[in-house]
Amino acid sequence: MDTLLAVRARGITKCFGDVVALDGVDLDVTQGQIHGVAGPNGAGKTTLLGLLLGLAAADSGRLEILGTPVGRTPAAAAGVAGFVDGPGLYPSLTARQNLAALAALHGLDARTAAIDEVLDQVGLTDVADDRTRGFSLGMRQRLGLAAALLTEPRLLVLDEPSNGLDPAGKRHVANVLTGLADRGTAVVLSSHRMDDLEALCSEVTIVATGRVVFSGPPGKLAAENRALDYRLLTSDPPAARRLAAGTDGIRVVDGAGSAHDAERLVVRGQVPALDALVVRLVGEGIALRELAPLVSPLEAAFLALTEQQEAGR
Ligand SMILES: Nc1ncnc2c1ncn2[C@@H]1O[C@H](COP(=O)(O)OP(=O)(O)OP(=O)(O)O)[C@@H](O)[C@H]1O
Numbered sequence: 001m002d003t004l005l006a007v008r009a010r011g012i013t014k015c016f017g018d019v020v021a022l023d024g025v026d027l028d029v030t031q032g033q034i035h036g037v038a039g040p041n042g043a044g045k046t047t048l049l050g051l052l053l054g055l056a057a058a059d060s061g062r063l064e065i066l067g068t069p070v071g072r073t074p075a076a077a078a079g080v081a082g083f084v085d086g087p088g089l090y091p092s093l094t095a096r097q098n099l100a101a102l103a104a105l106h107g108l109d110a111r112t113a114a115i116d117e118v119l120d121q122v123g124l125t126d127v128a129d130d131r132t133r134g135f136s137l138g139m140r141q142r143l144g145l146a147a148a149l150l151t152e153p154r155l156l157v158l159d160e161p162s163n164g165l166d167p168a169g170k171r172h173v174a175n176v177l178t179g180l181a182d183r184g185t186a187v188v189l190s191s192h193r194m195d196d197l198e199a200l201c202s203e204v205t206i207v208a209t210g211r212v213v214f215s216g217p218p219g220k221l222a223a224e225n226r227a228l229d230y231r232l233l234t235s236d237p238p239a240a241r242r243l244a245a246g247t248d249g250i251r252v253v254d255g256a257g258s259a260h261d262a263e264r265l266v267v268r269g270q271v272p273a274l275d276a277l278v279v280r281l282v283g284e285g286i287a288l289r290e291l292a293p294l295v296s297p298l299e300a301a302f303l304a305l306t307e308q309q310e311a312g313r
Contacts, residue, residue, distance in 0.1 A: 004030050004031055005028055005029065005030055005031075005064070005067070006029045006030065006031050006033075006065070006066055006154065006155045006186030007027055007028065007029035007035075007052060007063075007064070007065060007155065007186065007188065008027075008028055008062075008063070008064040009025060009026055009027040009028075009051075009061065009062070009063045009064075010026055010061055010062045010063075011024045011025070011026065011060065011061035011062065012024070012025040012026075012027075012048070012051065012058045012060075012061035012062075012063060013025075013058060013059050013060045013061055014044075014047055014051065014056070014058050014059055015059055020210050021044045021047040021210055022044045022047055022048055022051075022058070022207075022210045023044075023209075023210040023211050024061070024211065025044070025048060025061070025207065025210070025211070025212055026212060026215070027048070027205055027212075027215075029155075029186050029188055029203075030186065031154070031184050031185075031186050032181050032182070032183075032184045032185065032186065033181065033186055033187070033202055033203060034177055034178070034181050034187040034189070034200050034201045034202060035186070035187065035188050035189075035201060035202075035203045035204070035205065036189060036190070036191060036197030036200065036201035036203070036204040036205070036218075037049065037188060037189070037190040037191075037204070037205050037206075037207065038190070038191055038192065038193070038194055038197055038204055038205070038206045038207075038302060039190075039192070039206055039207040039208055039306060040192065040208060040306050041192070042209075043207045043208050043209065043210070043306070044207050044209075044210040045159070045190040045207060046084045046085065046159050046190065048190075048207065049082070049084050049157050049158075049159050049188065049190055050084050051063060051070075052065065052080065052082075052155070052157045052188060053076060053080060053082055053083075053084065053157050054070070054074055054075045054076035054077055054080065055074060055076075055084065056074050057070070057071070057072045057073060057074045058070075058072075065077040065080060065155060066078070066079050066080070066154055066155055077155075079153055079154040079155060080153055080154070080155045080156075080157065081147075081148035081149075081151045081153035081155075081156055081157070082148050082153070082155075082156050082157030082158050082159075082188075083144050083147075083148070083157075083158065083159060084157075084159035085159060086137075086140060086141070086144070086159075086163075087140060087141065087143060087144025087145075087147060089132045089135075089140060089143060089144070090132070091131065091132055091133035092131060092133065093131065093132065094128065094129045094130055094131055094132065095119065095124055095127060095128050095129070095130065095132055095135075095143050095146075096115060096119065096128045096129055098132055098143065098147065099115045099118065099119070099143075099146060099147060099150055100115060102147050102150060102151075103115065103150060106150075106151055108150070108151075114149075114150065115150065116128075118146040118147075118149040118150050119146055121146065121149060121176055122142040122143070122145050122146045122149070122172070122173070122176060123142060123169075123172050124139065124142055124143060124146060127139065136164065137163060137164025138163075138164040138165045138166060138169050140164070141161055141162075141163060141164055141165060141169075141173075142165075142169065142172075142173065144158075144161075145158070145161065145173060145176065149176075149180075153185060154184070154185055154186065155185070155186045155187075155188070156177075156180060156185055156186070156187045156188070157187075157188045157189075158187070158188070158189040158190070159189075159190050160189075160190055160191060160192075161173060161177075161189050162191065162196050170196075174199065174200050177189070177200065178200070189201075193299070194218065194221075194296075194298045194299050194301075194302040195296055195298065195299055197218065198218045198296075198298055201218060202217060203215070203216060203217060203218075204216070204217075204218050204221075206221075206302060206305055206306065208305065208306040213305045213306065213308075214305055218298055221298055221301040221302065221305075222296070222297040222298040222301055226270070226297075226300065226301065226304065227268050227269050227270050228268065228269075228270075228293045228294070228295075228297060228300050229253060229266050229267070229268050229293065229294045229295075229300075230266065230267055230268070230269075230274065230291055230292060230293050230294065231264070231265070231266055231290060231291070231292050231293075231294055232244065232265040232266070232267050232288075232290070232291055233265070233288075233289040233290035233291075234265070234281060234286050234287060234288055234289060235286055235287035235289065236286045237263050237265055239284065239286055240265055240281060240286055241265055243277065243280050243281060243284065243286070244265065244267045244277055247269075247273060247276055247277045247280060248273060248276070249269050249270060249272070249273025249276070250267050250268070250269040250273050250274070250276075250277050251267065251268045251269065252265065252266070252267055252268075253266050253267065253268045254266040266294065274291065278291065
């Protein structure tokens with residue numbers, strides 16, 4: 001047993017009737033790591049996170065949480081907190097009362113539990129005494145995080161925690177999670193989007209149709225040299241279109257059905273072919289105004305991997 005691992009999963013399979021939600025999934029999460037789980041809708045992210053939280057049990061495979069093997073009966077492991085499908089809150093209670101109820105449930109004294117501290121950490125001090133019935137999705141997500149923090153978990157599991165958060169809220173939550181990880185807590189969080197995870201996670205696991213299609217640092221994914229779609233703006237769009245079409249390794253991927261389309265040139269290629277195109281444009285006296293990937297290299301790699309898996313289904 002590796003004591004540094006907060007999660008060690010091997011060959012986890014979980015079915016719902018005929019639906020195979022997880023199919024031989026491996027996952028390693030070390031203590032102090034923020035680990036992202038990404039994948040398209042229905043990939044199995046929530047199912048996997050639910051197993052970590054003890055909301056369900058795997059059909060087969062081995063799962064160890066914080067060094068302890070998990071049995072076949074669903075049960076929350078000690079030291080684990082978080083939520084899937086949004087946090088469970090009492091709508092008629094205030095934010096503070098919700099946390100006090102949770103503290104009582106965990107045998108903590110509501111007077112001494114760090115309720116004010118966790119409210120402050122997630123930026124909800126100003127609305128601490130408002131009923132949660134009127135809370136926005138982003139505020140509910142923050143309160144769910146505060147509830148998880150109250151129990152001082154060693155493994156924090158969050159399903160789509162950035163749902164409903166504005167950019168400032170995302171940054172706030174990211175700071176809280178980074179601080180926790182710095183103090184040794186392992187964090188597992190899910191998202192559909194690689195760009196949300198990139199800034200936060202040192203490792204990501206990408207699942208598609210229940211299978212792991214990539215696991216490792218996000219940078220490793222982006223580093224693969226693949227052809228991307230780039231928006232190309234120049235001083236002479238028709239001439240640029242002709243040159244692009246005649247450059248080895250470059251494909252013009254948009255249609256030029258209207259005058260508007262003729263201005264909007266999108267080309268597909270790898271970096272060396274794009275370099276050659278830029279040199280030709282400049283050589284012809286055409287000014288380059290913009291050459292930018294339509295999606296980030298990371299998002300493109302993610303889409304390619306998950307689309308491949310879906311196509312093979
Ligand atoms: N309780 C359930 N009963 C039946 N099928 C389920 C159940 N939970 C999940 N599934 C199915 O298992 C598969 C994986 O679902 P899951 O919710 O884990 O995916 P996800 O990656 O979290 O998707 P999303 O991004 O849409 O939340 C889907 O086909 C889903 O329909």
